[in-house]
Amino acid sequence: MYVAVKGGEKAIKSAHALLSEARRGPLDIPEISQGQIRHQLGLAVERVMAEGSLYAPKLAALAVKQARGDLVEAIFLLRATRGTFPTWGYSEPLDSSAARAKRRISGTWKDLPGGQILGATFDYSHRLLDFELGDVARHSRPLGEAEEARGEGPRVPGEREPGQAREREPGETGAQEPGETGPSLEALPRAARILLGEGLLETESDDGETPGDLTRRTYPFPYSRELRLQSLARADEGFLLSLAYSTQRGFGSTHPFVAELRIGTVKVEFWAPELGFPVTVAEMEITECETVNQFRGNGGRPRFTRGYGLVMGDNERKALALAMVERALRAPEYEEGVKGPAQDEEFVLSHGDNVEAYGFVSHVKLPHYVDFQAELSLLRSLRENPGGTGDGFGEEGDGDGAL
Amino acid sequence: MARYRTGLNYAYLSEDAKRVVRRALLKAVAIPGFQVPFSGREMPMPYGWGTGGVQVTASLIGPGDVLKVIDQGADDTTNAVSIRDFLAKTAFCRVTEETGEATIIQTRHRIPETPLKEGQIMVYQVPIPDPLRFLEPKLEENRALHALREYGILYVKLYEDVTRHGEIAQSYDYPAMVNRRYAMSPSPIPRFDNPKLRLSPALHLFGAGREKRVYAVPPHCEVESLAFSDYPFRAGESGHRCELCGDGESFLDEMVVDDAGGRVFVCSDSAHCRRRRESLQGAELPRAEKEEK
């Protein structure tokens, strides 16, 4: 008899016990720590923070552990946690030009002021499994090489850890200081600025409006650009990647060039009315991507258009895809016509959230036997008393709108 | 902020989050059937699994409430158990399976068989709040159609059913007109349950978490299932009796009992069925007809 779903409390308890056992795995293998996840599976943690909309590396690492490495589940955990936090206020706008960069590349220029900084990238690595990494009990990187790559001398015990940058003094230039993880971006003018100077790129300006907050209010479509960027910043990376790809294959092409992609650490400042000046409350890593796209402007003075992507953490693939989709979504603004799915704002923004999608797709697993029973009775009665033209078979379902 | 034994806020939601839902609920009651947007929060259960209903209940519930949670009509389905546990633990209220005893009944897919009373609140878990969604997926288009009270496409859909099948082929989530103004999805309850909404003495609150909408049917409110004068609304009946309690009027689940296609029918409302069995104990059960196949 189909009564298994009516298992109730005992079944749930047992499922939790089995889950806990499966999470831990064989007891003769050491348990993984939050620190190990944070530092050795760092990109998983970064993705979970970006899509979980919460910059909290330790919590994100815990989420990855608790979710057994299922990142969408981990993202969901982090979002649910975020939902219990009160909102105290909003930070000052981030100044990404005052970031400490660990990577910065441009595809539009062979070289540019400040140079190309490859940083820690999979690019140009040959994707061959490195068996030396497997099951090592020893230190798995030759000491000194990374320090040398960063232009540091050999490390002496007691010295400041790389990455622990000292505070910059007010008025100090951004020239690289020993011990910083990379040159300051102050020394790196934005690649886009080069084109702006020549008037070849559309200009952007602050309209002075206070940005909306998707996590606090609902907004009707069409969204303003900043709401769109917010929505995309927490959208599923895979979804954005595929949409960006679809524009490259002709479903709403935007001809992007990567003007600049940068990953660095910025200060988060909060303006406390009691103090009357902004205080730094945190530091976080961001990935920022600017694309330069097909020019427009008939006859007159054509200019390149642009796409923009900003993501919390080290999420390069996401920032790039985001900038491409963001530009695609500006199709109505440029009167390009909506030809591909990536240009359809409501379609993209309503379906990009993987916490929503995951939940709703998976809810189909829940019992639906009441509605199914209603359908069954109806179908039987229709077959017994055919009254219509009878061509209704194969008709689209009402969808399971069903919860 | 008040913290209770779970280390979480009372009824899980922060007071900020409750305020958002509460504001929306009052407007929902004031404009029956209108879908009021609200900025919902992620809940510790997945979207699609009752987050809207849970947010509504959590915004309502107090320690003096008596809570009943059902899924498919039954109190002991896994998701009902899980949601009831969550709410009882975070709101430390009493729980019950008795419809008559409950002050708040959270439900997925059913309205209990026991008639509801004045003062009771039904909370529905809603997946897709807009009855127009499967006819027109764009939110703004739908808002415009509701604003204009332009429900032609709903009638066209029902009319197509009639021409194809000889009757309206919508067995659940059957649209209804609320207070003669807004077309409403009664959440996917079977159409068998639609008449229970009409002029009900209870307050009915609908929460769609993922879609971030709430709507309401106040007590004693007109709720008319859409139909045509020559094809009137029919709630439908199963033509069977419950194998366990003999009820021939309640909504029945069909259970396959063997590999030969043998089937029996039992009440979907488990509490109703149990009560009938208890009150009929000793007395002869009305004979349930066995399906032969």
Add this chain to the structure above:
Amino acid sequence: MSRSEMLGNFRDLGLGFKDPALSAQAAFRAALRAFAAPALPVEMDFASLFQAPPPLPAEMAALALVLADGEASVYLSPSLKDAGTYLSFHGGVAKVAPEEAFFVFAAAEAEAPPLALLRQGSEKAPDESATLILGGALTGKEGGVKYWASGPGIKEPRLWAPRGLSASFLAERGEIVAAYPLGIDIFLTGPNLLMGLPRTTLLERA
């Protein structure tokens, strides 16, 4: 600001709900009941929800803390103005002009802004409309005119004799809610009393 100045300011702020969660819950249920059963006073000991008497009538203070915040702003009529600091400290409530407010608090009909001035929502968003919380309306003098109240939430038409409310105020309301689904919704309040007049409630002179 000196320490003693700061403490002095805090003293002026008074004390909020006895229990932020449970007091709010109780007050909200009273409000919900009032809207679900219009034209019927709901009795509730609102004063007992607070640690100390708030600087405005307890039923009004309770509704303000339960419903308003930085995103759903309020207007306070002249004699309630002084409670602004209290509400912003305990509830993050933002004060705005009557035509922008989602919650309009008026101590009495004489202080209420003209109803036509308040937000009435739009065809697409009738919910983006004001809720008026009007004091002195349940215990004042009987106006002499009686009404039959009907509509959702009311089983049989209910006879209602308004107190402290003029017939012209109710006629003004009648004109506004005739544009249903647009309109405004009203809570009438008196000491430990609350009565709902959502826009769907039809009032006909008896």
